[in-house]
Amino acid sequence: MTELATNLTTYMNQVGQKAKSASTHLARADTKTKNYALTCIKAQIIAHRDDILSANAIDVQNGKDKGLEPALLDRLVISEKVFVGILNSLDDVIGLPDPIGEMSELTYRPSGIQLGKMRVPLGVIGMIYESRPNVTIEAGSLAIKSGNAIILRGGSEAFYSNQALAKCIHLGLEQAGLPTDGVQVLATTDREAVDKLITMTGAVDVVIPRGGRGLIERIANNARVPVIKHLDGNCHTFVDEFANMDMAMKVCVNAKTSRYSPCNVMETLLVHAKIADVALPQIAKAMSDVDSAMMFRVCKNSQAILANLGLNLETATEDDWYAEYLAPILAVKVVDDIDHAIHHINHYGSHHTDVIITDNYTNSQRFIREVDSSSVMVNASSRFADGFEYGLGAEIGISTDKIHARGPVGLHGLTSQKWVVFGHGEVRV
Structure with a gap:
């Protein structure tokens, strides 16, 4: 020695x-x-x-x-x-x-x-x-x-x-x-x-x-x-088919763009297929307006919806669903329903903080019961996952x-x- x-x-x-x-x-x-x-x-x-x-x-x-x-x-x-x-x-x-x-x-x-x-x-x-x-x-x-x-x-x-x-x-x-x-x-x-x-x-x-x-x-x-x-802060926001669009846009933009370095930042956006054509362009454009460098790592369906909006797009790989970027990069996926959203979060997530945006009580209760994370939120930014904010x-x-x-x-x-x-x-x- x-x-x-x-x-x-x-x-x-x-x-x-x-x-x-x-x-x-x-x-x-x-x-x-x-x-x-x-x-x-x-x-x-x-x-x-x-x-x-x-x-x-x-x-x-x-x-x-x-x-x-x-x-x-x-x-x-x-x-x-x-x-x-x-x-x-x-x-x-x-x-x-x-x-x-x-x-x-x-x-x-x-x-x-x-x-x-x-x-x-x-x-x-x-x-x-x-x-x-x-x-x-x-x-x-x-x-x-x-x-x-x-x-x-x-x-x-x-x-x-x-x-x-x-x-x-x-x-x-x-x-x-x-x-x-x-x-x-x-x-x-x-x-x-x-x-x-x-x-x-x-x-x-x-x-x-x-x-x-x-x-x-x-x-x-x-x-x-x-x-x-x-280990990671791979936090998700799921925009349900029953989401209020104004609320969804406000919450998602805050969850991703207020800061990039904390572990409670949204790294993956999931959008219900029934509203993706309307919701996804609004949310992505709003984020890009806040930070023009925002890069979207997108699934095949997201790619088709966002292709002509002049955004920074890249095709998502399997690794992107696990990623904690801590940067102006967001993984985006269109999911068929709440079942697929919950499965995706529990499979790829880090069990840190996950959010559902919905006005449907039944879906909100399913989400908070079935998502296996240390913080689960309804209609609020993942950025609230913080000791000070929790009192x-x-x-x-x-x-x-x-x-x-x-x-x-x-x-x-x-x-x-x-x-x-x-x-x-x-x-x-």
């Missing part, structure tokens, strides 16, 4: 031990103390605004120099809107009810004991993510509020931004009397640190990766601790796994429940 690897191993072991120790203090912190810590962190971010933006400017310039992909570069920038969003997310988390200690399902058994469940922190969370330095604050704040310690490993492209934000978190925790080791941002860009983090079974209770498919697949394949994840205050990620946390993961997703029994001297007979 090289000297570097030896040093890294020592460093990661220390990080894990510190997080484990801090988690016991955070788990017993009361709501008032945790909220005060978040308030102090917000004040520190405001006070260090210039330092944060300067650090971010270095990361952005380095990203440009290295030819960082447009989607990652877009996520990296701390714009005025993003900065305000960071502060607002802290306010939102402060305002959320504290789930820790919450009792549910209390019931008496014939034996006389009273049985229930208590909500408790997971313990130590390992978080690996790319770009998006705002995730540092969102994940840190959710961990604090839910009584967990967290180890954050951001991408090398956001190193300086994350370190500047980590300083604000530590100052806020210290001011509130909570252990600064409760939120640790790794001070290394060594990829091996990730490999060690995801195998630290004695210190880390769950790992949450947030980034590109390659990163998440690597972590899912190599982790020795449980993983909360989603979670912030999100630490999105899960498409079928475990306790599915969809946007907020406070409750960072907790579990344990059985609690209250007795009066009862004994088992």
Whole structure:
């Protein structure tokens, strides 16, 4: 083992031990103390605004120099809107009810004991993510509020931004009397640190990766601790035969063109054959008006309908139905009916977010029951699949796994429940 690897191993072991120790203090912190810590962190971010933006400017310039992909570069920038969003997310988390200690399902058994469940922190969370330095604050704040310690490993492209934000978190925790080791941002860009983090079974209770498919697949394949994840954001919108056309156009345009980089963007448009001749040209033309570079990867029937409209068309391949483009590219398919739409989504989709546009109640209920995704929507843009929009205050990620946390993961997703029994001297007979 090289000297570097030896040093890294020592460093990661220390990080894990510190997080484990801090988690016991955070788990017993009361709501008032945790909220005060978040308030102090917000004040520190405001006070260090210039330092944060300067650090971010270095990361952005380095990203440009290295030819960082447009989607990652877009996520990296701390714009005025993003900065305000960071502060607002802290306010939102402060305002959320504290789930820790919450009792549910209390019931008496014939034996006389009273049985229930208590909500408790997971313990130590390992978080690996790319770009998006705002995730540092969102994940840190959710961990604090839910009584967990967290180890954050951001991408090398956001190193300086994350370190500047980590300083604000530590100052806020210290001011509130909570252990600064409760939120640790790794001070290394060594990829091996990730490999060690995801195998630290004695210190880390769950790992949450947030980034590109390659990163998440690597972590899912190599982790020795449980993983909360989603691989792709191949989101669909199905325009049913009973859709309101004005609504369909508005929702579809927003779902695709408002931004290209988030995982909740529509990547495939499905249109019912009975209305395709009318609906498809309207929707495609509206998207092209917003972005003239929009490329449509079309099925045979879509090709025939859109052929003479002067749009950018390419014939779709099998791979296009699986694709998450994160770009001005949209797969388009005409389907025979709702059965084919549901089958297509369940077969090709990533189980992230899928939408039906319809005024038919029966079809809407079938869609939400039968589409096997973590978020299913009726007459709304897939862009709403977000922790903030769901009222979670912030999100630490999105899960498409079928475990306790599915969809946007907020406070409750960072907790579990344990059985609690209250007795009066009862004994088992």
